[in-house]
Amino acid sequence: MEKILEIKNLKKYFYSEGKVIPAVDGIDIDVKKGDIVGIVGESGSGKSVTSLTTMRLIPGDVEDGTILFDNKNILELPEKQMRTIRGNDMAMIFQEPMTSLNPLLTIEDQIGEVSRTHMGFSKKQAKDHSLKLLKLVGIPRPEQVLEEYPHMLSGGMRQRVMISIAMAGNPKLLIADEPTTALDVTIQAQILEQLKNLSIEYDTSILLITHDMGVVAEMCDYVYVMYSGKIVEHTSSINLFSSPKHPYTQGLLKSIPSLDAEQDRLYSIQGKAPNPDEVLEGCPFAPRCEMAMEICSKTSPPLEEIEPGHFTKCWLYSEEEKQKRGVR
Amino acid sequence: MLNFIIKRLLYLIPTLLGVTIVCFFIIRAIPGDPAQVIAGAEATAEQVEQVRAQLGLEGTLFQQYIDYLWGLLQGDMGNSLKSGQPVLSEILSKLPTTLFLTGASIIVMIVIGLIAGVVSAMKPNSHSDNFFMMFALFGISMPVFWVGIVLILIFSYFLQVLPTGGDSEFKNFILPAITLGLASSAILARLTRSSMLEIVNQDFVRTARAKGLKSNKIIFKHTFRNALITIITVIGLEFGNLLGGTVITETVFSMNGLGRYIIQAIQFRDYPAVQGSILFVAVAFVLINLLVDLTYGSIDPRLREK
Ligand SMILES: Nc1ncnc2c1ncn2[C@@H]1O[C@H](COP(=O)(O)OP(=O)(O)OP(=O)(O)O)[C@@H](O)[C@H]1O
Ligand SMILES: [Mg+2]
Numbered sequence: 001m002e003k004i005l006e007i008k009n010l011k012k013y014f015y016s017e018g019k020v021i022p023a024v025d026g027i028d029i030d031v032k033k034g035d036i037v038g039i040v041g042e043s044g045s046g047k048s049v050t051s052l053t054t055m056r057l058i059p060g061d062v063e064d065g066t067i068l069f070d071n072k073n074i075l076e077l078p079e080k081q082m083r084t085i086r087g088n089d090m091a092m093i094f095q096e097p098m099t100s101l102n103p104l105l106t107i108e109d110q111i112g113e114v115s116r117t118h119m120g121f122s123k124k125q126a127k128d129h130s131l132k133l134l135k136l137v138g139i140p141r142p143e144q145v146l147e148e149y150p151h152m153l154s155g156g157m158r159q160r161v162m163i164s165i166a167m168a169g170n171p172k173l174l175i176a177d178e179p180t181t182a183l184d185v186t187i188q189a190q191i192l193e194q195l196k197n198l199s200i201e202y203d204t205s206i207l208l209i210t211h212d213m214g215v216v217a218e219m220c221d222y223v224y225v226m227y228s229g230k231i232v233e234h235t236s237s238i239n240l241f242s243s244p245k246h247p248y249t250q251g252l253l254k255s256i257p258s259l260d261a262e263q264d265r266l267y268s269i270q271g272k273a274p275n276p277d278e279v280l281e282g283c284p285f286a287p288r289c290e291m292a293m294e295i296c297s298k299t300s301p302p303l304e305e306i307e308p309g310h311f312t313k314c315w316l317y318s319e320e321e322k323q324k325r326g327v328r
Numbered sequence: 329m330l331n332f333i334i335k336r337l338l339y340l341i342p343t344l345l346g347v348t349i350v351c352f353f354i355i356r357a358i359p360g361d362p363a364q365v366i367a368g369a370e371a372t373a374e375q376v377e378q379v380r381a382q383l384g385l386e387g388t389l390f391q392q393y394i395d396y397l398w399g400l401l402q403g404d405m406g407n408s409l410k411s412g413q414p415v416l417s418e419i420l421s422k423l424p425t426t427l428f429l430t431g432a433s434i435i436v437m438i439v440i441g442l443i444a445g446v447v448s449a450m451k452p453n454s455h456s457d458n459f460f461m462m463f464a465l466f467g468i469s470m471p472v473f474w475v476g477i478v479l480i481l482i483f484s485y486f487l488q489v490l491p492t493g494g495d496s497e498f499k500n501f502i503l504p505a506i507t508l509g510l511a512s513s514a515i516l517a518r519l520t521r522s523s524m525l526e527i528v529n530q531d532f533v534r535t536a537r538a539k540g541l542k543s544n545k546i547i548f549k550h551t552f553r554n555a556l557i558t559i560i561t562v563i564g565l566e567f568g569n570l571l572g573g574t575v576i577t578e579t580v581f582s583m584n585g586l587g588r589y590i591i592q593a594i595q596f597r598d599y600p601a602v603q604g605s606i607l608f609v610a611v612a613f614v615l616i617n618l619l620v621d622l623t624y625g626s627i628d629p630r631l632r633e634k
Contacts, residue, residue: 057537087540094538099531104553104628114539149629165539 003068004173004205005031005054010065012046012053019277023049025229026064029207031173036199036206038216038237040252041226042273047209048095050226051175054207055092056082070172088118088169095178097159101150107134107161108146114168133164137194156187160194167198174199177209192219213256217241225249228274228284231303235310245312247289283315291316293325329625336618340611347610348400348603352393355594355602362409362597383409385599396603405607406600410593415604418589423608425495425585426574429508432501433570433577436509437516438563444513445520445559450547452525460517467514472573476507476580493582500583508577512566516559523558527551556627564620568613 007029014021024046031037039047052058054067056074066073069090074082094100101110111133112126121129127146134142137160150158159179166174176195180188196219199206208219216223216237223240225233225248233246244250251269271288274280283289286296295315303313315321363380364371371379380386384395384406399406405415444460451457483503484492494500527533528551536550574587582588586605593601625632 055538057534083540083542085540087538092538094531094535096531100535102532102536102550102554103630105549113536113541113545117539117541117545151630162535165535169540 001032001034003030004033004070005029005207006066006068007050007054008066008068010050010053010067011063012049012058013063021276022229023276024053027224027226027229027231029224029231029234031205031207032222033172033205034199034203035221036196036208036219038208038210038220038223039226040210040213040216040223042211044273044276045226046229047211047226048177051092051177051207051209054175055086055090057086057092084118087114087165089171090173090175091166091169091171092175092177093159093162093166093179095181097155097162097182100162101158103150105149106146107148107150107153111146111161111164111168114165118169129168130164133168134161136167136198137161137163138190139164156183156191159183159187159191163191163194163198167202167204170202171204173205173207175207175209178211179208180215181210181212195219213252225252228280229276230284230313231311232285232314233310233312239307239310243307243310245306245310245317246285246314247291247316248285249312283313293321295321333618333622336621340614343614344607344610347607348397349393351603351606352396352599353389355597355599356389358594358597360597362599365597366409396600400607405604408593408601409598410596410601415600418601419586419604419608422584422586422589425583426578426587429495429501429504429574429577429583429585430567430570432505433507433509433512433573434563434567436505437512437566437570440509440513441516442520442559444517446524446547446552448517448521449524449528449551452521457521461521464514464517467510467517470511472507472511472576473580475510476503476577479503479507480580493580495581495583495585500581504577504581504583507580508570508573511573512570515566516562519562520555520559523555524551527554530554553627557624560620560623560627564616567616571609571612 007027009026009028010024011022011026012024014023027046027050029037029039029050039050041047049058053062054069054074056079062075065075067075069085074085077085101107108127108130111130112121112123115121115126115129116123130146131142134145139145139157139160145153145157145161150161153161159182163179174195179195180191183191192215195206195208198204206219208215210216220237222236223234224231225240225246227248233240233244233249240249241253244253248269251267254267255269269288270290274284274287280286281299282295282297283292283300286292289296293315301313301315301318303311304317305311306317361376363376363383363385366383367376367379385392396406403416405419407413408415408418411418444464448457448460480492480503483490490503491497491500533546533550536546541550574585575591576587577583578585578587579591586608590602590605592598593605
C-alpha cells in the first residue's frame with residue numbers, strides 16, 4: 001500500500017550547556033495510507049520530538065534525515081509552503097487539552113480559523129463547517145458550544161474540540177501525541193473510539209503516540225517501540241502482542257495491568273531511562289535489561305528483520321550470538 | 329456590568345474620604361504656617377492671629393476638617409490662601425494642560441512601548457531586540473528632569489525647532505510628553521516583551537502554529553492579545569507615575585498645569601489648594617483603575633462573570 005509518511009534516518013539533537021541531547025537519533029518510520037500507526041515508549045524517549053519535527057514545529061534544523069509526506073520531503077519546503085500543509089493535510093492534537101486552546105477566543109473562532117485559512121471560507125461558511133465538525137466528534141449541544149470559551153468546557157470536551165480543529169482541514173495524516181493521557185479512563189475510551197471512527201470514515205492515517213500498550217492494542221495496525229531516541233522494535237500490532245521480541249517491549253507488555261491474571265504487584269521495568277545526554281556505548285537498554293550479555297554493553301545492535309515483517313534491535317536475535325549461546 | 333460599575337463608584341466614596349483625611353492632616357503636619365507667611369516676617373503675633381482668622385484656620389483641627397468636608401459636599405473646596413480665589417475654579421483652569429500632557433505622554437508610552445516590546449519579542453536576541461532593550465535600559469535609568477533638560481538643549485537650544493516651555497500650543501507639548509512618557513515607555517517595552525515571550529511558549533500558541541496560520545495572526549491574534557492583560561495592568565500603573573511625573577515635567581517646561589500648581593501650593597502651605605488638587609488626582613487615579621478593570625473583562629472572558 002502507498003505510504004503517506006516516510007521518515008528516514010531522522011536525527012534531531014538539542015544542544016544545551018555544551019551538552020548534546022540526541023532526542024531523536026536516526027529513526028525510520030513509515031505510515032501507510034489509512035493505517036493507525038503507534039509509537040510507544042517511556043517518557044523522554046523522543047516521541048514528542050519526533051511528532052513535532054514531523055510538523056516542523058520545533059525551531060532549528062534537523063541533524064540528518066528526510067521526512068517524505070505524500071512523497072514530498074517537507075524538511076526542504078520553504079516555511080510558507082509548509083504552512084499550507086500544516087493544519088490542512090497534516091494536523092496534530094496534543095497531550096494537554098486544558099492548555100492547548102486559546103482562553104480568549106470562542107470555540108467557533110478557533111475551529112473556524114482553520115477553514116478560513118486553508119479553504120478561504122467566509123465567516124458564515126466557517127461557522128457551519130465548525131458546527132458540522134463539533135457534531136462529528138460527538139459534542140452535545142454543539143450550537144451553544146460554538147459560542148463558548150474553553151474555560152467553560154471539561155477536559156474531554158476540550159480534547160474533542162481539538163480533534164475538530166485537527167479534522168477541519170480533512171487531513172491525510174493526523175498526529176495524535178498522547179491525546180488521552182490527561183483524561184480519565186471512560187472519556188479516554190470514548191475519544192479513542194472517536195479517533196478510530198474518523199480514521200475509517202475519512203480515510204485519515206493516524207500517527208498515535210502513547211506510552212500505554214493498552215491503547216496500542218486497542219487502536220494500532222502497526223507499532224514502533226522507541227527507546228532513548230531510537231526505534232528498538234517494529235512490527236504489526238498482531239505480531240507485537242503475540243510475540244514481542246525486544247526485552248524492553250516485553251517489559252512494557254508485562255507492565256500492562258490485567259484483569260484476569262492474578263497479580264500481586266504490577267510489573268515494572270527495573271531502573272530508569274538513561275539521561276538523554278549520557279553517552280552510552282552499546283545498547284542503551286543494556287543497563288536495565290534482564291537478558292543483557294557481554295556484547296550488549298560494548299556494541300549497539302543493528303535493527304534487523306528477524307522474522308518476516310518483524311524488526312528488532314537486539315543481540316539476542318543475532319545468528320552469531322545465538323550460536324555462541326547454543327540456541328537454535 | 330452596570331452593577332459592577334456602580335459598586336466600584338460607590339467604593340470611590342470611602343477611598344476619597346480617606347484621601348481627604350490623610351491629605352488634610354499631612355499638609356498641616358509640615359512645618360510652616362500660612363498665616364505667618366501671608367502676614368509677613370515682621371508681623372506681630374496679633375496680626376498673625378488676625379490673618380489666621382481671616383483664612384478660617386481657627387479652632388481645633390477636627391472642627392476645621394468637618395467644616396472642610398461640609399464644604400466639599402456642597403461642591404466648595406474653599407478659597408486659595410494665596411490668591412483668595414475659589415480653589416475649584418483655579419484647578420479647573422489648570423486641569424486641561426495637565427490632562428493634555430498626561431494624555432500625550434500616555435500616547436508616547438503606548439506607541440513607543442508597544443512597538444519596541446512587540447518587535448523585540450518577535451526576534452529575541454536579534455539586533456533590533458538588543459537595540460530596543462538598550463534603549464529601555466536608558467529610558468528607565470534616566471531621571472525625568474534630566475531627560476527634559478537634554479531635550480530642551482537639543483531641540484530648543486541647538487536645533488531651535490521646539491519651544492523650551494509654555495502650554496499655549498500643540499508644539500509646546502511635544503517635548504514634555506516625550507520627557508514624561510519615555511521612562512514609562514521603557515517599562516512598558518520590557519514588560520510587553522517578556523509577557524509576549526512567555527505567551528509564545530504556551531501550548532495554545534503551538535496549537536495556532538499547528539493550524540498553519542500566518543505569522544501575524546499568531547503574533548497578534550494569539551500572542552499579543554493574551555499579553556494584553558499584563559500590558560493593560562502596566563499601563564494602568566504607569567498612569568499613576570505619569571500623573572506624578574507632571575509635577576516635575578510642568579516645572580521643567582514652565583507649564584501652567586495642576587502639577588506646578590500643587591508644587592506652588594505646597595511651598596506656600598496653601599492648604600485648600602493642596603487638598604483640592606490632590607483630591608482631583610485621586611479621583612483620576614481611581615477612575616483609570618476602574619477603566620483598567622473594565623478592559624480586563626472585555627479582553628478575557630474568564631474575568632467577565634465576576
Ligand atoms: N526544546 C528542547 N530542548 C532540549 N531538550 C529537549 C527539548 N525538547 C525535548 N528535549 C529532550 O528530548 C528528549 C525527548 O523528549 P520528548 O518530549 O520527545 O519525550 P517523549 O517521549 O515525548 O516523553 P513524554 O512521554 O514524557 O511526552 C527528552 O530528554 C527531552 O528532555
Ligand atoms: Mg511527549
